[in-house]
Amino acid sequence: MKCCLCKEREATVHLTQIVGDKVQKLDLCEECARNKGVNDPTGFSLADLLLGLSGSEEPEPPAKKGELQCPHCGFTQAEFKKLGRFGCPECYQTFAEGLDDLLKTMHKGTRHVGKVPAAYRGVEDMKKRLERLQQELARAVREENFERAAVLRDEIKQLQARLAAPGGR
Secondary structure, three states: OEOOOOOOOEOOEEEEEEEOOEEEEEEEOHHHHHHOOOOOHHHOOHHHHHOOOOOOOOOOOOOOOOOOEOOOOOOEHHHHHHHOOOOOOOHHHHOOOOHHHHHHHHHOOOOOOOOOOHHHHHHHHHHHHHHHHHHHHHHHHHOOOHHHHHHHHHHHHHHHHHHHOHHHO
């Protein structure tokens, strides 16, 4: 299992926090755990750790006057830091300043790209290659390069047969 923070090294420190009926789990490598000051699991909350705070800092008091607050749900920055999540989708706009940097440290990016199963990715790659080969074939015919066109035609037939086979391989 990889470290939740650096996503590079093997996780050897496993933390679980249960608050009410919510379970939060965090898996860290030795280096990230040391950098975050995780040496006493009772002295910090996982939300604080994820937000880059050490366990020794005082929690922020709830809703100070003048504190940024979501106009839709009333969620405050202090609540976000305490819980590690937002109250509603509008919170993302309200607390946008600084959120990009936080997400970059947590997820190595701010744009969700998702995951594609390897088998599906292989089929998609073959379809793209088939499309490129067909374009090359059309160009070769236009340029009257019939030897190249014959090679491309054969390659296209092989690729089409692979795609038509069960499993697309």
